[in-house]
Amino acid sequence: MPRNMDMTALRSFVAVSDAGGVTKAAGFLHVTQSAVSMQLKRLEESLNVQLLDRSARQIGLTVHGEQLLGYARRMLDLNDEVYARLTHQAFEGELTLGVPHDIVYPAVPKVLQRFNAAYPRVRVHLVSSFTRNLHNLFGHGECDIILTTEDFCEAGGKTLTEIPLVWIGAPDGTAWKSRPLRLAFEHNCIFRIGVQEALDRAGIPWEMAVESDSSRTIEASVSADLAVHTVLQGMGAPYLEPVRHGGALPELTSKKINLYVSDLAKGQAAEDLVQYIRSAFSSL
Missing domain, CATH: 1.10.10.10 (Winged helix-like DNA-binding domain superfamily/Winged helix DNA-binding domain)
Structure with a gap:
């Protein structure tokens, strides 16, 4: 039988x-x-x-x-x-891409647009979260590809670029002049502790004026000139602007943007998505 x-x-x-x-x-x-x-x-x-x-x-x-x-x-x-x-569906399926919310713009929409033109039958599920959570999802196989913002690159990852952190605030805002300096950060933001340590070394008093799990809440508070925040250079919301503090605030470190690709993410579609990501971030 x-x-x-x-x-x-x-x-x-x-x-x-x-x-x-x-x-x-x-x-x-x-x-x-x-x-x-x-x-x-x-x-x-x-x-x-x-x-x-x-x-x-x-x-x-x-x-x-x-x-x-x-x-x-x-x-x-x-x-x-x-x-x-x-x-006639040579490339069909789903790929899950994890990206920290603060580096989605300006590169990721261009990546998704380019990929969709090449692979219209492949759905890219975009997950926006914090680097720590993305690592956890990746480790459990729930993300095929992740981007992270980190001080170092872990085993299996590849650094695409390194970008400095900058202070941002409301257009023509004055919150950066307040002492203690009023800060706005998400609870799980990976930049938060380093910024606080930089202020401590500079002898600048600070307070957490706004804390939230919502990036929109942080952006709204900063745009209202209630506090200041930090982002990777060139990746702030369009309604916020770099703070021209003239040395009144400490210079901040740079962060690596790292790429991690699952061993299970195989095939031409996955390879091309990775290549589009590399190309977009290397040109920043």
């Missing part, structure tokens, strides 16, 4: 092998962990062999799993090739 391989189960098996675990693979496949585990169980039962070694912290392959992996890759490649050829 002929037996048929379950392509969905094979796709889950390859994803778990590449990711080293069910959690990250589930995030990449956009399904639940339980769904992936169930597919793997059915695959093992249909072949009557154990494919995964679950005894270690990171899932590995058994001898049977190693033998199946090569076949599975070839079968999935052929399946995808046939489907693309006969449906």
Whole structure:
């Protein structure tokens, strides 16, 4: 009696092998962990062999799993090739891109526009959050590609550019002259502690006048001249402007814009999206 391989189960098996675990693979496949585990169980039962070694912290392959992996890759490649050829949808699917809110403009809209022109059937799900949260999402396989703003670049990342932080305030505002200096920052902003330390070294008293989880709240408060904020140079909202303080405020450090790409983000569409991102940020 002929037996048929379950392509969905094979796709889950390859994803778990590449990711080293069910959690990250589930995030990449956009399904639940339980769904992936169930597919793997059915695959093992249909072949009557154990494919995964679950005894270690990171899932590995058994001898049977190693033998199946090569076949599975070839079968999935052929399946995808046939489907693309006969449906004329060579590039279809979804990629999740994570970007800190404060570096979305001006580069990311141009990247998305360029990518959509080249791959109209591929949906890019844009996630805007803080660098710490984006790292967490990336680690769980919930983002295929992330950009971050950091002092250093972690293993597996690539620094695209390095941009100085600048003080920003309301047009013709005077909040920067107040003492203590009134600051406005999101609770999880990665720039916050460094700015406070710079003010302490300069002997400038400060207070947190506005705190919020909402970037819009911070921008509205600063544009109302209630406080000052910091952004990467050239990336402030159009209704705010750099503070011309003439040395009254300390100079700030620069931050790296880093790129991290999941090992599971494969294919020409993902490669081109990464290239568009590199090109956009290297020209800033």
